[in-house]
Amino acid sequence: MSERGFPVGEYRDRVARTQTAMTKAGLGALLLTTDVELRYYTGFLTRFWESPTRPWFLILPFEGDPVAVIPSIGVPLMSRSWLTDIRHWQSPDYDDDGIGLLSDTLSELCPRQARIGLPDGPETHLRMPFRDLERLRRMLGPDRVRGDDGLTRSIRSIKSEPEIAKIRTACSIAGRAFARVPEILQTGTPLSNCFRGFQRLCLEEGADWVPYLAGGAGPDGYEDVISPADERPLAQGDVLMLDTGLMYDGYFCDYDRNWSLGPPSSDVQTAHNRLVKAVDAAVELCRPGRTAAELFHAMDKVLTNGTSGPKPGRFGHGLGMHLTEGLSLIPSDHSVLQPGMVLTLEPGVEVGPGRILVHEENIVIRDGPAEFLSPRARDIGVI
């Protein structure tokens, strides 16, 4: 297992890379409000984000260290981070939940005419009430606050070796849990019990927690890949899929495995073989300089002979502090692969009407061939 957290140098490097990009983009400061955004620059790791009551802010100025503007309840934990400037207020405060302090701090750190960037574009949102944003814009001047054109998202898309190590650990934990699935599974087991049992296995194998588990089961495949478990008992002939995003030290894995209860039908076997071949075809192209769209088309050729797009919309995506982040393996994503990008390859295929099979692996782009982070599966499991 890798060490917990990161050395301070890792955070300083992230800040430096971001500030270089900010200068190019003409931003005087970034205003960050979400779990991942704060954690990326500070190491502030807590499950308290589950409570939506209090807003949290981090200001990354164009030069100098980040400044936290946070509820007092977070001060002991933030004080254990590398940050030295931590400003706080007693939240919740119905009159002013930190906006005055935030505005003052921004004014102090950001030159009067400079723009203030908010993370923007895919996978971003602003974690603060609408009226507080409006208030802040009135205080700062409405034209000073603008989107960052995907700057922060782009910075996070290239993972450092310590980050990759954490994702590798998460993948290993999931691999050991997947290997133990036969322990929790038999004909007649309700799907909801499989879900509970699998989460238990993930924890036993070392997951910190299991933020994401989806799956499905049915004869010759499942209807979709995002539904929660129901109480239906598993039956002979069912294909079961479990797809987990478990977390280790703040980083996700995201991959799935399929099992057939009893010998797989020839349709299922054929479909699973095709999924594995699609992964082969994609991995072949997983080199710096290739694009997300090229990976999509390589898989689509194996799956549909290039005749149609995928029903679920994409054949994979970036992975890291979010379950899904960064590029998408879709025809319109021309992002260029770079060393340090961590991806999922996630081809899906229709076995019959309303019945799909999805297979997923996690890899990291290297200077040479890609490295598998998930312990690659070639065969469908048989229970």
Next chain:
Amino acid sequence: MSERGFPVGEYRDRVARTQTAMTKAGLGALLLTTDVELRYYTGFLTRFWESPTRPWFLILPFEGDPVAVIPSIGVPLMSRSWLTDIRHWQSPDYDDDGIGLLSDTLSELCPRQARIGLPDGPETHLRMPFRDLERLRRMLGPDRVRGDDGLTRSIRSIKSEPEIAKIRTACSIAGRAFARVPEILQTGTPLSNCFRGFQRLCLEEGADWVPYLAGGAGPDGYEDVISPADERPLAQGDVLMLDTGLMYDGYFCDYDRNWSLGPPSSDVQTAHNRLVKAVDAAVELCRPGRTAAELFHAMDKVLTNGTSGPKPGRFGHGLGMHLTEGLSLIPSDHSVLQPGMVLTLEPGVEVGPGRILVHEENIVIRDGPAEFLSPRARDIGVI
């Protein structure tokens, strides 16, 4: 255990209550974007919200049924809800991730001059990129979109009996898991193993998943209540606190328990007794017509003889589909208690410098005395 989901009448009732409030507030439609907001009106329950890539929208017009505007990947699951009007697009779409379809649908459902409300105030945020909000406002006319002044939050604050039953089930599951903590705990156990072991117990006792677990351990108390587990082994004389928000069918419990490793010191015993007495004092006042502030002051009197506010900022909060929602037990919250409100009572006390003890119970306001949903604990556990 209660049944899964709700009968359609429950959703229709929520919609009707909301539409009555919308008419009063002069709103032609509500635009909803988050997990809890969509689920409250549709029953759409999935852990797929963990993926931040795709935006999801629900429009609640001033009359008629809600209309979903969602990524195609969600159509099979949403089709199993009571909604009949489900519009979808292939997401992610870098040119237009649903905003055109959303704008068209809003224009169709909402009278041309009527305002469109966004959930606003404490515990709200808009789950969509900043630029997409700006784009939508340009398409609709910037002045048409405004905050809802806490309307949706207020509607959710009174729970129906079926909702209370789910929270009761969640509380019972946690109660059984807490009772089994001695199984996973001994001197020398690293705190991180306690956390993993406790999540395992929650799953074994019937939790669907465990979105929230915090805690702390140390001699005579802990430093804060939001930190993740570290690897420090538990020692004789430590007090351990575990605080869980586990989920059952989309509803949270949120309460904690304390254990002393070995006999508690007299300081710890005194502090714990005081916390229990503070809960007694609050419960006495947990009747319709009383206010959140009155509960705060009743507890503060027991804890500090009314001389100071609490370090963590509040002595409890509302509970339901969020871990924390609705009113806060702080001096400035004058919300009036009403039957069907579910609350946590969460007094905290300083045992020594940087050492606190926090105790928490979950209750529901009734016409008569409040009903405990958590199996009340009066004594600190001893391992």
